[in-house]
Amino acid sequence: MSRLLYLVVSVSGACILSLEILGTRVLGPFYGVSIYLWSALISITLAALSIGYFIGGRYADRGAGWRSLAFMLGAAGIWVLLIPVMRSGVINLASGMGLRAAVLVAATILFAPPLTALGMISPSAIKIKASSLGEVGQTAGDLYAISTIASVAAAIATGFWLVPHLGVNGLLSVIGGVLLVTAALCFGIDRKVIPAAVAVVLGLAGGLFPLPEAGAIPGTVELVESPYATLQVVDHKNVRYLLIDGGTHTIMGFGQGESLxxxxxxxxxxxxxxxxxxxxxxxxxxxxxxxxxxxxxxxxxxxxxxxxxxxxxxxxxxxxxxxxxxxxxxxxxxxxxxxxxxxxxxxxxxxxxxxxxxxxxxxxxxxxxxxxxxxxxxxxxxxxxxxxxxxxxxxxxxxxxxxxxxxxxxxxxxxxxxxxxxxxxxxxxxxxxxxxxxxxxxxxxxxxxxxxxxxxxxxxxxxxxxxxxxxxxxxxxxxxxxxxxxxxxxxxxxxxxxxxxxxxxxxxxx
The missing domain is CATH 3.40.50.150 (Vaccinia Virus protein VP39)
Structure with a gap:
């Protein structure tokens, strides 16, 4: 049981940092990767986690169990899988606002719900692990340490390897799939076979077959997630564009290849x-x-x-x-x-x-x-x-x-x-x-x-x-x-x- 609990908090901590970093790639092509986007994402992450800790602590005192952990992980996983589909609609919804307000609104809608659900996990995990009041301090310290170590590893892996190799939508699908499979393990401990099976199927399907992003750009010749930016080569009206994080950096005519x-x-x-x-x-x-x-x-x-x-x-x-x-x-x-x-x-x-x-x-x-x-x-x-x-x-x-x-x-x-x-x-x-x-x-x-x-x-x-x-x-x-x-x-x-x-x-x- 303890090992699975350590796995749960590790997955939760890793996914939190990965989502925070991925936020720049989800929203950057529209708003640009600026200090305002980073500030919005960090603020939303901390606010969502605070709300999660607040709600999760009270929920844990009412009887925390493996089933509650499973529902938190499952809800976060499903939301993450839907982010590529929701992104265009959310951006359009916020398009009439100023840049700062639009960034905050979009980041809140897309990332606050799964981060809040993941924030609820630690209080419940502490409640499950601690067998007596005298062990609460050590239990909380151990679980937070493991979660934080996983966050550090995920932050390095996300920026150095995962985004460049899997792409944004691919990594969102992997995160959603991992959360759902972990939820299935928790359902299994609670002997809930049908919810466990559903979570496994959704997790594997989400990880292996990511949902297509709404509003794909016609004329895209190449789309690549580099370690530094989202790069896009687009052909539009006999002109080729190089877009970096959604901004135009090169415009080339098809005739003699001259810059326009x-x-x-x-x-x-x-x-x-x-x-x-x-x-x-x-x-x-x-x-x-x-x-x-x-x-x-x-x-x-x-x-x-x-x-x-x-x-x-x-x-x-x-x-x-x-x-x-x-x-x-x-x-x-x-x-x-x-x-x-x-x-x-x-x-x-x-x-x-x-x-x-x-x-x-x-x-x-x-x-x-x-x-x-x-x-x-x-x-x-x-x-x-x-x-x-x-x-x-x-x-x-x-x-x-x-x-x-x-x-x-x-x-x-x-x-x-x-x-x-x-x-x-x-x-x-x-x-x-x-x-x-x-x-x-x-x-x-x-x-x-x-x-x-x-x-x-x-x-x-x-x-x-x-x-x-x-x-x-x-x-x-x-x-x-x-x-x-x-x-x-x-x-x-x-x-x-x-x-x-x-x-x-x-x-x-x-």
Whole structure:
């Protein structure tokens, strides 16, 4: 009996941590994996467990038994199996709320019920195990220790192995199946044969045949759960998209494989700041179109990408040449470990929902400055709500702690709309852009090449409207203080509204 009780609390503890981690993958593709999503999931987990302990303690005093444990495990298991089916409906229900409220509501509906049921298990287990009042302390300590050890093991296994190999829906099915099979064992101890048999059948069926997710996206070429994000390659209206946690990172036309992201030609125009080709470093590979274009223009370019799956997708789905050099590493860690210098460093590692704070601090930009040649240039792609977004001014103020010159190349029109913006930073003396190197828009139009004309228009627009961000309007980000998430939230919400409206034409739901 004791061994089965230890098994019950172990399964309960392991499933609690796995569900908490899985919450980011269940909701992240819609809301983005931000500090707000993590805060919501942690808060809901703790609140649900508290309610479970409260209710479970009183229920245990009324006569805890194996049957009650079985019902708690079974209820949690069935709910977990239904999460993939319920997700789209819950997200739609909360879609009219602000981002913070929507995240809290969705997390509560999807995860609070099973976590509450699992929280009820420990008080009942203690009641069953303790044979006398003098053993309650040791019994509670033993059971909580075993449950916590199982939670630690599950947290490591979920992040390091299970999500990348089983996927989100697959792991939810395994968790639901394990809970139901454990419930069947408890029914068996209580000699309830029929409920035990039903629980076993449901558990095995749920684990082996997961329920299909509602609202699957038509046109999906590949969907993969990497250790870092949910990656999706989607073909829509003769255009291929790379979505990372539901945000668009690469847009490629099927014709010549060129980027249809408006910021890409502006980022490429930074090579016009140099009299000749040189050495470039790209931090954040995405679909690899930027790296490919620099390579074809004769630059010696290296790329750094933290996610090996992104690098693979870039080669398999976005025509990145296999021989191009890509290092799988964190961008800042790579710069720390390599003391080489480059003529141009391009930072393209930010998504709409997440700007890694350690990549936009004074310490990071000082490191970038040290890794540039004397005439080197740092260019950064950032998404913002308007040209004068507080994020732009704060990043510029932070850049000025290490660079003499900082310029902003705006892309969106009109200026108060969501879009990308390129920040340029350099320590060159007399930093001036050679206007004559930009393509002539009239000649580009007369050429009849629509792609070339579009590219020239984007570049001329950005450089004609360049400005120096006001340093007095921003704060300096440091490793100690970088409230970048505060501005990322508003950008994330606006960007995802646009995405859902765009893909929603065909009923696409994340």
């Amino acid at each position: 992201h408006r910021y890409t030609p502006v980022m490429e125009s930074t090579q016009l700041l140099f009299d000749d080709t040189g050495k470039a470093l790209l931090l954040g590979l995405g679909g690899g179109i930027l790296a490919r274009n620099f390579h074809e223009d004769g630059w010696s370019i290296e790329s750094v990408e933290i996610d090996a799956e992104v690098a693979r997708i870039a080669k398999e789905h976005f025509a990145l040449p296999p021989m191009m050099s890509t290092y799988i590493n964190d961008a800042r860690r790579f710069l720390v470990d390599n003391d080489r210098q480059w003529d141009l460093i391009m930072m393209d590692a930010f998504g709409s929902s997440s700007i890694p704070f350690h990549l936009v601090t004074e310490e990071m930009f000082e490191l970038c400055s040290e890794r540039l040649t004397d005439d080197g240039v740092l260019s950064i792609n950032v998404e913002c709500r308007e040209w004068n977004d507080p994020l732009v001014h704060s990043m510029a103020a932070t850049l000025r702690t290490s660079f003499k010159h900082v310029w902003a190349l705006p892309i969106a029109e009109p200026p108060n709309t969501l879009g990308n913006l390129i920040l340029l930073a350099t320590n060159r003396e007399g930093f001036n852009f050679p206007e004559e190197r930009l393509g002539d828009m009239g000649e580009a139009m007369r050429s009849g090449d629509q792609a070339f004309h579009w590219k020239v228009v984007q570049q001329n627009h950005a450089w004609d409207n360049r400005f120096e961000p006001g340093l007095d309007r921003g704060i300096v980000f440091t490793d100690d203080r970088s409230p970048v998430e505060l501005w990322s939230e508003a950008i994330n919400l606006e960007a995802r509204r646009g995405l859902h409206e765009f893909f929603g034409e065909e009923g696409r739901v994340w």
